[in-house]
Each structure stands twice: as C-alpha cells, then as structure tokens.
Amino acid sequence: MASFYTKSHVGTITRRFGLRPLKFRWIPSLYRKNAVIRIQTSTESYALKPYIRSTLLQSSTVHQMKTTADLIQLLMNNGYSYMPQWLYADSGKLWIVDKGRPFYITEWIHGRGLVESGDFEKLGRAIATLHTTSNDLLHTKKANSFTLKQIRLRKIEDRLFHRRMERAVQNNGKYRRWYKKHGKACKRLSDQLWTDMKDPEIVDLLNQEYTRPALIHGDITSTNVIVSDDGRLFIIDWDRVKIDSIYVDLARALVNTTQFNPEFIRSSLKGYEEIKPLHRAERRLITALYRLPREAWIAARFPGRKRSGQLLDMMDTTWSSRLEAIKLLDEWAHQ
Known part of the structure; x- marks a missing residue:
C-alpha cells in the first residue's frame, strides 16, 4: 500500500484540506504496518488516515466513512474535547474520496502513553x-x-x-x-x-x-x-x-x-x-x-x-x- 502513496499523491490529498506538506512518512499500528501517514507542514504536524472498512458490516467503505464523519461532527458540535481536531476539506466535509478510497485528516498529537x-x-x-x-x-x-x-x-x-x-x-x-x-x-x-x-x-x-x-x-x-x-x-x-x-x-x-x-x-x-x-x-x-x-x-x-x-x-x-x-x-x- 505504501508505494501507492507517492509524494505527488499525498500532496494532492492534503491540498484538498488546505495543507502543503514538506514531508511525510508512514506510522505503523499494532495490527497494520501502514496505518497512518504523518504529514509535516511548515508549522504543524497532521495525521492523514486512509479509512479502513469494517468487515463486520455489510455497508460500503464510503458509507462507513460518512457515518463515522457524521458522528464525529456531532461530537465536535457539542465540544467533546478528548479527540484530535478534524480538518474540513474543500467540499466542506470532514473527508474526501480519492481513487475510490476515503481519507480524513486530524491534528497530530505529540505526547506519551498512559504511565501513571x-x-x-x-x-x-x-x-x-x-x-x-x-x-x-x-x-x-x-x-x-x-x-x-x-x-x-x-x-x-x-x-x-x-x-x-x-x-x-x-x-x-x-x-x-x-x-x-x-x-x-x-x-x-x-x-x-x-x-x-x-x-x-x-x-x-x-x-x-x-x-x-x-x-x-x-x-x-x-x-x-x-x-x-x-x-x-x-x-x-x-x-x-x-x-x-x-x-x-x-x-x-x-x-x-x-x-x-x-x-x-x-x-x-x-x-x-x-x-x-x-x-x-x-x-x-x-x-x-x-x-x-x-x-x-x-x-x-x-x-x-x-x-x-x-x-x-x-x-x-x-x-x-x-x-x-x-x-x-x-x-x-x-x-
């Protein structure tokens, strides 16, 4: 999957959210080698996430992304403060579709894990x-x-x-x-x-x-x-x-x-x-x-x-x- 995301492709996606990346790199998760892309701009870092469909549901990837974004918007509208800020795309939505796959971007949180x-x-x-x-x-x-x-x-x-x-x-x-x-x-x-x-x-x-x-x-x-x-x-x-x-x-x-x-x-x-x-x-x-x-x-x-x-x-x-x-x-x- 990583080879699919060239610098040009990542730039195309991030510009839809008003960002101009200087560099990017994949960050792994516990279960996935390429889970999220860390984007570095001249001022901040962001997380670019390709949305992964849940196989437990019969609905399409795009439908699941839309449902997720609607619920996130609900929480944002009511001031839920324990999640990273989601960015709006040029369409006014919290996500886009590029080459058939949904994407969204949030702020990157710098910090540590649970220790005390x-x-x-x-x-x-x-x-x-x-x-x-x-x-x-x-x-x-x-x-x-x-x-x-x-x-x-x-x-x-x-x-x-x-x-x-x-x-x-x-x-x-x-x-x-x-x-x-x-x-x-x-x-x-x-x-x-x-x-x-x-x-x-x-x-x-x-x-x-x-x-x-x-x-x-x-x-x-x-x-x-x-x-x-x-x-x-x-x-x-x-x-x-x-x-x-x-x-x-x-x-x-x-x-x-x-x-x-x-x-x-x-x-x-x-x-x-x-x-x-x-x-x-x-x-x-x-x-x-x-x-x-x-x-x-x-x-x-x-x-x-x-x-x-x-x-x-x-x-x-x-x-x-x-x-x-x-x-x-x-x-x-x-x-």
Missing part, C-alpha cells in the same frame, strides 16, 4: 464524557439493547472457542498445554456472565438501554490514548465510533489499557464515576463483561497465526493478575 494513575483518571473521564454527551444528543435516534446483542454474539464465540480449541490441541502442543491449564477456568468465567444475564436487576438494566442510545469509541487501547505535552488526554483512531453498548466499551477499555494493574483500574473507574456514577446493576454488568476471555477466543479462531500464540502467552503470563483484577471488580460491583 492520574492518566487513567483522565481516561475514565474521557470515556464517561463520551457516553453521557452522546446519550443526551442521540435521544431521537433509534435505540436497541446493544449490550444484549453483544452478549448473544459472545455466547456464540464461547461455544465455538471450545470446539476450535479441541481441534487445535490435536496438532499443537502449545495449545494443548494452554487449554489443559486454563480451559476450565475460561469456561467458568464465561458461564458466570450467562448466569448474571438472568438476574432481574440486570434484565431491567438491559431493557432500559432501548431508551438510552449512546456513542462508543469501539477500540480504546493503550496505543489509541495519548497524553499530550501540555497534559491533556486524547483518544485517537475514531474509525469504529458507533452507537453501541457503553458497558462493553468500558469493560474492554479496562482490559486493553490497565494491564490488570489494580491502581490503574481503580483510577479509571474513579474518573469515569466522577462524570457518570454507576449503580450496582451497571457495576455488576461491567464486571461480568470484563471476565470474558476474549483473547483466548481470538486465538482459537486463528490457531495458525503468530499473533494467536502471542495472545495465549500473554494470557498465561498475566493469568494470576487477571484473576486479582476480577476479584477487585467483584468487590467494587457489590459496594
């Missing part, structure tokens, strides 16, 4: 502000029980996990050892969620979601959070912003950013509840979603991939820390 408890408090506030702001804005949108839909999908994944893992262990000693060590525990963690979903308190909470649509980021990971040089926190890479479950969003963010560190988990939840206090049913649901061994499900789905083996190694290394984090959240949920 104060950073995680800021992240908690950023996520809660997104959830509460969008909840107020989307009251006219069609709602659904997004969490219930996600849980149904996770239940299918859990069933497939055990079938796939049983096949994988026949030909892979690493998978066999891992599954023998952690397979039953993974099942117990998942089964607890299926049990919790029958609790009247949580059933009522899921029914309320029909009247409370909200936006989620969809991919809050350590690499997608930056603390700028002036101390502000930014969440980047908003390609997967959508109306969906705030409980899934928060649970995944805790798994993907805190490294199962109790101090970081407490700080994230403290920051979140400063903006959006959670009642007991919400806490219980977040805790139940946090337990899910999704890394193992992904590894079982693609047993031949190097990344899958790395996920199992990571789970094995962090298993005791994961269980301690679950214990912490259980206590928090029942306070």
Whole structure:
C-alpha cells in the first residue's frame, strides 16, 4: 500500500484540506504496518488516515466513512474535547474520496502513553464524557439493547472457542498445554456472565438501554490514548465510533489499557464515576463483561497465526493478575 502513496499523491490529498506538506512518512499500528501517514507542514504536524472498512458490516467503505464523519461532527458540535481536531476539506466535509478510497485528516498529537494513575483518571473521564454527551444528543435516534446483542454474539464465540480449541490441541502442543491449564477456568468465567444475564436487576438494566442510545469509541487501547505535552488526554483512531453498548466499551477499555494493574483500574473507574456514577446493576454488568476471555477466543479462531500464540502467552503470563483484577471488580460491583 505504501508505494501507492507517492509524494505527488499525498500532496494532492492534503491540498484538498488546505495543507502543503514538506514531508511525510508512514506510522505503523499494532495490527497494520501502514496505518497512518504523518504529514509535516511548515508549522504543524497532521495525521492523514486512509479509512479502513469494517468487515463486520455489510455497508460500503464510503458509507462507513460518512457515518463515522457524521458522528464525529456531532461530537465536535457539542465540544467533546478528548479527540484530535478534524480538518474540513474543500467540499466542506470532514473527508474526501480519492481513487475510490476515503481519507480524513486530524491534528497530530505529540505526547506519551498512559504511565501513571492520574492518566487513567483522565481516561475514565474521557470515556464517561463520551457516553453521557452522546446519550443526551442521540435521544431521537433509534435505540436497541446493544449490550444484549453483544452478549448473544459472545455466547456464540464461547461455544465455538471450545470446539476450535479441541481441534487445535490435536496438532499443537502449545495449545494443548494452554487449554489443559486454563480451559476450565475460561469456561467458568464465561458461564458466570450467562448466569448474571438472568438476574432481574440486570434484565431491567438491559431493557432500559432501548431508551438510552449512546456513542462508543469501539477500540480504546493503550496505543489509541495519548497524553499530550501540555497534559491533556486524547483518544485517537475514531474509525469504529458507533452507537453501541457503553458497558462493553468500558469493560474492554479496562482490559486493553490497565494491564490488570489494580491502581490503574481503580483510577479509571474513579474518573469515569466522577462524570457518570454507576449503580450496582451497571457495576455488576461491567464486571461480568470484563471476565470474558476474549483473547483466548481470538486465538482459537486463528490457531495458525503468530499473533494467536502471542495472545495465549500473554494470557498465561498475566493469568494470576487477571484473576486479582476480577476479584477487585467483584468487590467494587457489590459496594
């Protein structure tokens, strides 16, 4: 892909946004070698992003880009300050199409990653502000029980996990050892969620979601959070912003950013509840979603991939820390 973006081509795209680049270079992400192009002008740096279509949706790349831009515009109009500023193109839109591919440009955030408890408090506030702001804005949108839909999908994944893992262990000693060590525990963690979903308190909470649509980021990971040089926190890479479950969003963010560190988990939840206090049913649901061994499900789905083996190694290394984090959240949920 990189060879496709010559200096001339990048210049053509960036001029549509009123920029004249002096130089550019590709910046990798965790999953993609060429994820974003860093543009340097005479005064500032910018991020030029080719929009990547989600294969989980049936809609086209252009339709997905338009939907994303509409939601970003909604947040911009209402002063959401935890994302980089998006630039407008000469068309007046936040994106363009060049050679069949959508592009957008944001400011480049100079800074560092999450390293201290104060950073995680800021992240908690950023996520809660997104959830509460969008909840107020989307009251006219069609709602659904997004969490219930996600849980149904996770239940299918859990069933497939055990079938796939049983096949994988026949030909892979690493998978066999891992599954023998952690397979039953993974099942117990998942089964607890299926049990919790029958609790009247949580059933009522899921029914309320029909009247409370909200936006989620969809991919809050350590690499997608930056603390700028002036101390502000930014969440980047908003390609997967959508109306969906705030409980899934928060649970995944805790798994993907805190490294199962109790101090970081407490700080994230403290920051979140400063903006959006959670009642007991919400806490219980977040805790139940946090337990899910999704890394193992992904590894079982693609047993031949190097990344899958790395996920199992990571789970094995962090298993005791994961269980301690679950214990912490259980206590928090029942306070």
